[in-house]
Amino acid sequence: MNGPHDLGGRMGFGPVAPEENEPLFHAEWEKRALGIVLCCGALGYWTIDESRHARETIPHTDYLRFSYYRIWLTALIELLQRHGELSAQELASGHAQTAGNRASRRLSVDGVAGVLAKGGPTSRPLENAPLYPVGTRVRVLNLQPTGHIRLPGYLRGHIGVVEAHCGGHVFPDTNAVHQGEQPQHLYTIAFDGADLWGQGERLSVRADLWESYVEPV
Amino acid sequence: MPHDHHDNDLDEMTALTRALETVLVEKGLVDPAAIDAIIETYSNDVGPRNGAAVVARAWTEPDFAAWLEQDATAAISSMGFTGRQGEHMRALFNADGVHNLVVCTLCSCYPWTVLGLPPVWYKSPPYRSRSVRDPRGVLEEFGTKLPEDTDIRVWDSTAEMRYLVIPQRPDGTEGWSAEQLAALVNRDSMIGTALADAP
Numbered sequence: 001m002n003g004p005h006d007l008g009g010r011m012g013f014g015p016v017a018p019e020e021n022e023p024l025f026h027a028e029w030e031k032r033a034l035g036i037v038l039c040c041g042a043l044g045y046w047t048i049d050e051s052r053h054a055r056e057t058i059p060h061t062d063y064l065r066f067s068y069y070r071i072w073l074t075a076l077i078e079l080l081q082r083h084g085e086l087s088a089q090e091l092a093s094g095h096a097q098t099a100g101n102r103a104s105r106r107l108s109v110d111g112v113a114g115v116l117a118k119g120g121p122t123s124r125p126l127e128n129a130p131l132y133p134v135g136t137r138v139r140v141l142n143l144q145p146t147g148h149i150r151l152p153g154y155l156r157g158h159i160g161v162v163e164a165h166c167g168g169h170v171f172p173d174t175n176a177v178h179q180g181e182q183p184q185h186l187y188t189i190a191f192d193g194a195d196l197w198g199q200g201e202r203l204s205v206r207a208d209l210w211e212s213y214v215e216p217v
Numbered sequence: 218m219p220h221d222h223h224d225n226d227l228d229e230m231t232a233l234t235r236a237l238e239t240v241l242v243e244k245g246l247v248d249p250a251a252i253d254a255i256i257e258t259y260s261n262d263v264g265p266r267n268g269a270a271v272v273a274r275a276w277t278e279p280d281f282a283a284w285l286e287q288d289a290t291a292a293i294s295s296m297g298f299t300g301r302q303g304e305h306m307r308a309l310f311n312a313d314g315v316h317n318l319v320v321c322t323l324c325s326c327y328p329w330t331v332l333g334l335p336p337v338w339y340k341s342p343p344y345r346s347r348s349v350r351d352p353r354g355v356l357e358e359f360g361t362k363l364p365e366d367t368d369i370r371v372w373d374s375t376a377e378m379r380y381l382v383i384p385q386r387p388d389g390t391e392g393w394s395a396e397q398l399a400a401l402v403n404r405d406s407m408i409g410t411a412l413a414d415a416p
Binding site: 016026038040055073100109166169193206207 | 230231233234235236237238239240241243244245246247248250251252253254255256258259260263299300301302303304305320322323324325330333334336337338340341342343344345346347349350351352355358359365366367368369370371372373374375376377378405410
């Protein structure tokens, strides 16, 4: 979707403000938010793609003023409500009214190290060969779905060169909406900065794009 | 937000987070000790020292550097750095005339296993919007100036590939051990917004 998250090339956000000796967290609640988000992910209701899409659908004016942990927490509340594990009344009162449905899948303290060390690899074996060998010139399609997509808007319509084949990977567009992993070949594709922006000496931009995002030139 | 505990003077996010945690704990969905363990992990165990160890080893062991270039996921996992947000790694080697910079314009993708949690600026609209269009301008805001004839390669982390920049080894460090060298590898140099520290 053309949401607030698709920020590449946008103007007017001002300078980057690196913070001297930045603390890992800026408030105690951020620590708890990180932990709650990861613990709830372990319940297994949603994929990383569904959670990204929940963040992208936060209203523009909120997304752009929220801190990133607030974005996470806002999307988490939406996901928990969507999957029937939280009601607005419970959140407002600060107390549960019903028991959780997936309490049996609660991440235990002993399980944390294993879950974090395992992660969630998205590579998948594919039977079909990749369509585009390294060195192929491809054009990015003008895809503007209302749902989830991992194609930055600034690349639409541009021609790039396949620089690497990353193997088969879960397709986020379908995986975000419970339509299955439908893995596709993933490519690292290099674009010329001057072509993308109309100017930009000695600049190239690379992105990892799924096969169905591009067409042969 | 209405509350029945005595949090009325808490700021909005503290109150919201506390209410959510309480509800989820009461529902049996979240174990507060697991939250503590996650915080502990990313506060003490998983951070940019991991990445610095990878870089220093690449600087001192040509075979390891070759492995890192060929199969960064395997090379990095051989050092014990595996897992969430580091499942599929690629190492980007800076060289004379080539500088790499990593961003995620669509969200906040970042190689947690080697760098830990991302800094606020990495997740913020100014960095995400400008690093692909005006990386030289962004680098200047970090006090990093590159020779004019340097090719800048910006990597937008749009999929689950995670990128670790291998900065150039600073001059004047001949004969240094990997441990000594790792101390020169600052976090930002592994994102690409800085160079490794001078000795």
